Amino acid sequence: MGILENIALGIETAFTVDALLFCFIGVSVGTFIGALPGIGPLVSVSVVLPLTFGLDPTVALIMLAGIFYGAQYGGSITSILLNLPGTASTAVTALDGYPMTKAGRPGLALFINAVASFIGGSLAILLMMGFAPTLSRIALSFHSTEYFAVMVLGLIAASTLSGGSTLKSLVMVTFGLILGLAGMDLNSGAMRYTFGIMELTDGVSLIAVAMGLFGVAEIINKMSVPAVPGATDRVRHIPLRSMLPSRKELSALWAPILRGSAIGGLIGALPGAGPSIASFMAYACEKRVSATPERFGKGAVEGVAAPEAANNASVQSAFIPTLSLGIPGDVVMAVLLGAMMMHGVVPGPQFIPNEPAMFWGLIVSFWIGNVMLLILNLPLIGIWTRIVAIPSRVLMPTIMFFICMGSYSIANNVFDVYVTLIFGVIGYLFMVFRFPPAPVLLGFILGPLMEENLRRSLVVARGDPLVFLDRPISLALLSISALLILVPLIKSIRNILAGSRRSA
Known part of the structure; x- marks a missing residue:
């Protein structure tokens, strides 16, 4: 089919009542949780994931x-108004957004x-429409050796490019790979690393691990830090008229937006990069090209x-490797990839040819969601900032309750709740000792896929x-992985x- 027929198929899929309703719910819930300082998209996706089991896979x-x-x-709202970044990637926005608020120009x-x-999101969607199908067609010629090499590159890139200690990240990846070994061996059917626990026959639950490592751990961390009193008192009513820029300011915005969109679109499509790196690189680029960097x-x-x-371009373009190769660009993409598998959809080179309605419906829904965010959030900025003022002693236990309910709903088994709480404590200890938990989830999700392609390659090569x-x-990808280490x-x-x- 041509591009127009594909877009028409996407419109037919995305403009159903269910798709529009749940797209609206998604962007609203995402904006709300993203505005909570320190609780970003990973926690929100992990918490809501169990609620999608009864939905159509495309709608979910x-x-x-x-x-x-x-x-x-x-996350950008509280970065600008309160200097409280909701996510790591929006911390850069606070560098100039919060001074504008203090100068009396929060609306602008x-x-x-x-x-x-x-x-930024719109341009990245165009990038996705052009590159994802092409990349998928190229990947159809991949053998198990190439798949294994791509997954190795994704894991190592996520460990070495995400900042912090490379050694600690690699340790966390290894822990995730070991975690993914528990359960039934796909080839022999033998049980391994279950320690006699019948609930581990099918392996450790992805949702329980994700909600524990990120949701429960973040709640424990927030509850252990005293809240700053009066932080939201600085926020006052923001009239819509104060948001309009002058003609000079408007003309100065186009070039930075286009440059930022290009950087975000390219960085977001790389495994392990993500919106945080894209935001910092775009900010550094603008400061360098500016005639008045001071x-x-x-x-x-x-x-x-x-x-x-x-930031937003990288989020949209992160779907390119996830959908076309089955390789998540970052940890949130890894959770979404796991969610697709739970719904019986396998991302990878066969995804776009086999599921054209889902792929193009998702692309059109991105346009719809971005328009909803544009229309929805400007008039409701005051409401979002008031929500941030909800005391942690009320908000955090409420989120914990929904996390436990979501864990139980996975298989109506209390064991999954225990797993969630245990990994919550483990995730909090990771925070205390500055071990990044995100690589654990990447290793946990990609580990079984890597093992399958590794064993398949060795069987074909008779163990060579x-x-x-x-x-x-395969050689090129593994060489890049070695260089990254x-x-x-x-x-x-x-x-x-x-x-x-x-010292000598």
Whole structure:
């Protein structure tokens, strides 16, 4: 089918009553939870995931995707108004957004946020329409060796590019891979690492692990930190008229938005990069190309426009590798990939040819969701900021209750609730000792797929491990993976040697 027929199929799928309703619910819930400081899209997607089991798979994915990109917008609201980033990727927006609020121009900052987010998301959707089907057709020629190499690259990229200690990230990936081994062996049917617990026959529940590591752990962390009194008292009524920029400001916005959209679209499509890296890179780019870089950090409109465009563009383009290759670009994409599998849909090269209505319906729903965010959030900014003022002692136990209910609803089994709470404690300990929990989930989801393709390749090659070096694509991907590990390692060794020379 041509592009027009595909778009028509997407419109037919996305403009049903159910799809529109749950798209609206998704972006609304995402904006609400994204506005809560420190609780981002991962927690919201994990909590809502069990509620989608009775829905049509297409409608369920539309709602979960709406939560994802809605949370990015919601996090920007509190970054601008309160200097409280709702997500890590919106922390960059606070650098210039909050000074604009202190200067009496919060309306303009929120307007720029909305417009830049819409344009960035829209351009990334166009990128997705062009590249995802092409990438899917290329991937149809992949063998199990290439699939294994792509998954290795995704895991290592997520560990080495996400910031923080590379060694700790690799340890977390390994923990996730080990976690994915529990259950029944696909080839022999033998039980492994179940320790006699019958509930582990089918493995550890993805939803229980995700809600524990991120939802429960975040709640424990928030409850252990005293709230800052009067933080929301600075927020006052924001008239719509104050949101309109002057003609000079409007003309200064287009180039940063387009540059930010391009950076976000490209970075978001890379495994392991994500919106945080895209936002920082867009901000750094604007500061470098600006003739007056000293304005940044003091309320520059470019400092809000570029990172917000990059943030939302990267979220949309992260669906490209997830849907066309079955490789999640970041941890939220990993949860969405797991959700699709639970609904009987397998992302990968066969997804777009086999499920054209779902793919193109999802793309059209992105347009619908972005328009909903643009129309919905500007008049309701005051409501979102009042929601942030709900005391943690009321809000956090309520979220905990829904998490436990969601865990129980997976299989109507209390065991899953125990798993969620145990991993909540484990996730909190990861936070305390500064171990990133996100790579655990990536390793847990991709581990069984990696094992399957590894064993299949070795069976075909009669046990010869050099089979992964025989095919050019597999060799190139594994070489890149090795470089991603060796480059930080070499830098660390050089720093240690340089430090020892200075001390000598």
